[in-house]
Amino acid sequence: MKLNLKNPLVFFDLETTGVNVSSDRIVEISYLKIFPNGDEESRTRRLNPERPIPPESTLVHGITDEDVKDAPTFKQIAKSLAAQIEGCDLAGYNSNRFDIPLLAEEFLRADVDIDLMKRKFVDVQTIYHKKEQRTLAAAYKFYCDKDLENAHTAEADTKATYEILQSQLDRYPDLQNDINYLSEYSAFTNNVDFAGRVIYNEKKQEVINFGKYKGRLVESVLAEDPGYYSWIMQGDFALHTKKVFTNIRLRALKK
Numbered sequence: 001m002k003l004n005l006k007n008p009l010v011f012f013d014l015e016t017t018g019v020n021v022s023s024d025r026i027v028e029i030s031y032l033k034i035f036p037n038g039d040e041e042s043r044t045r046r047l048n049p050e051r052p053i054p055p056e057s058t059l060v061h062g063i064t065d066e067d068v069k070d071a072p073t074f075k076q077i078a079k080s081l082a083a084q085i086e087g088c089d090l091a092g093y094n095s096n097r098f099d100i101p102l103l104a105e106e107f108l109r110a111d112v113d114i115d116l117m118k119r120k121f122v123d124v125q126t127i128y129h130k131k132e133q134r135t136l137a138a139a140y141k142f143y144c145d146k147d148l149e150n151a152h153t154a155e156a157d158t159k160a161t162y163e164i165l166q167s168q169l170d171r172y173p174d175l176q177n178d179i180n181y182l183s184e185y186s187a188f189t190n191n192v193d194f195a196g197r198v199i200y201n202e203k204k205q206e207v208i209n210f211g212k213y214k215g216r217l218v219e220s221v222l223a224e225d226p227g228y229y230s231w232i233m234q235g236d237f238a239l240h241t242k243k244v245f246t247n248i249r250l251r252a253l254k255k
Contacts, residue, residue, distance in 0.1 A: 001166055001167075001169040001170045001177060002038060002166075003034060003165070003166065003169070003177060003179075004177040004178055004179075005034065005035070005036040005089075005179060006036065006179065007036070007087060007088055007089050007120075007179070008033050008034065008035050008036065008087065008088040008089070009033070009034045009088065009089050009090075009091055009122070009179060010031050010032070010033045010034075010085050010088045010089070010090050010091065011031065011032045011033075011034070011091045011092060011158050011159075011161050011162045011165075012029060012030065012031040012032070012090065012091075012092055012095070012099065012103075012158060013029075013030050013031075013092060013093065013099065013154040013155075013157040013158040013161065014026050014028070014029055014098075014099045014102060014103065014154065015027050015028040015029075015060075015061040015063055015152070015153070015154050016049075016057065016102065017049050017051060017052075017053050017054060017057055018054060018057055019098065021098065021101045021102045021105055021194075021195060021238055022105065022236060022237065022238045022239075023236075024049075024102065025047075025049035025050065025051060025074070025106070026047050026049065026074055026102065026103075026106055027046060027047055027049050027053060027057075027061070027063050027068055028044065028045070028046045028047065028061065028063060028153075028154045029044070029045055029047065029081075029103075029154060030042070030043070030044040030045075030153075030154035030155040030157075030158045031043060031044075031084075031085070031158065032158050032159060032162055033084070033085075033088065034162070042155075042158075042159075043084075044154060044155045045071075045072075045077065046063065046067065046068050046071045047068060047071050047072060047073060047074050047077070048068045048069065048070075048071045048072065048073050049068065049073075049074075050073055052065055053065050053068070060152050061152045061153065061154075062152070062153070074106045074109075074110055075109070075110040078106070078107060078110035078112040079112055082107065082112050082114045085114075086114075088119070089119050089120040089121070089122065089179050089183070090116070090119050090120070090121050090122070091121070091122040091123070091124065091161065091162075091165065092122075092123065092124065092158075092161060093123070093124050093125045093136050093139075093157065093160075093161045093164075094123065094125045095121065095123050095124075095125075096121055096123040096126065096186065096187065097123075100116060100121060100194060101194035101195055101238065101240065103116070104116050104194050104239075104240045105238055105239050105240060108239040108240060108243065109239065116194075117194075120179050120180060120182075120183035121183050121186070121187070122165065122179060122182045122183050122186050123186040123187075124139075124161050124164050124165050124168070124186070125139075125186075126185075126186035126187070127165075127168055127175070127182070127185060127186050128143075128164070128168070130185075131168070131172065136148065136151070136157065136160065136161075137151055139164050140160045140163070140164060143163075143164050143167035143168060143171065144160075144163050144164065144167050146163075148160055165182075189209075192206050192244050193238070193240050193241045193243075193244040194238065194240050194241075195237070195238045195240065195241050196209055197209055197210055197237065197238075197241045197244075198218060198241070198244050198245070198248075205217055206218040206219070206244075206248055208221060213225075213228070218245065218248045219248060219252050222245075222248065222249055222252060223252065229245060229249055232245050233245075233246075
């Protein structure tokens with residue numbers, strides 16, 4: 001089924017040095033941009049993560065230090081990448097939990113001001129798990145009746161994810177061919193930050209979602225325990241999480 005789009009939709013996949021959103025880096029990014037008129041645009045780039053790629057990560061995606069030693073860094077391509085996805089919604093496989101948070105971290109480290117939280121996100125894995133409970137290769141076989149060749153290469157995974165979403169729309173009549181609906185359907189939580197450390201409650205107020213203050217309003221905690229903000233800023237939290245706490249703190253100070 002052809003996707004019903006109001007904005008371009010960018011399917012993307014990352015290969016990385018590991019799975020820690022706060023500390024790991026991108027070594028390859030591939031995207032497939034689908035325009036509302038059906039046109040497609042794709043690109044794959046390898047990146048120098050400015051750190052050694054662990055052997056266990058190379059075993060997954062096959063990319064070595066030698067492969068990326070002359071590649072640009074993320075910071076060098078960040079502005080052009082931001083321009084390429086400007087005004088686009090985003091889609092991927094397990095993207096809400098990993099790819100989008102890590103991409104946001106890389107943009108913040110590169111000092112590129114792009115607010116990904118304003119985008120719509122479609123996570124094909126979430127749709128798949130709600131419907132069938134499988135993995136990407138199994139999903140590709142199940143929905144498209146194809147074997148996933150070159151799995152764990154960003155380009156192959158990106159194209160497979162696009163085909164799976166099309167097939168999901170064909171298979172399930174209750175899935176609306178609408179990005180707003182698919183974004184809400186595939187959302188994991190009502191996150192304020194990508195890591196889910198802060199979430200919205202039913203009144204759209206920011207609430208802490210971990211630790212001793214779980215369930216408390218962020219503004220209230222920051223007012224009662226000023227040292228908590230310093231602890232967040234000095235802790236091993238994602239840059240986007242720290243940015244969210246900072247924005248809430250600044251907003252409260254202006255009141």
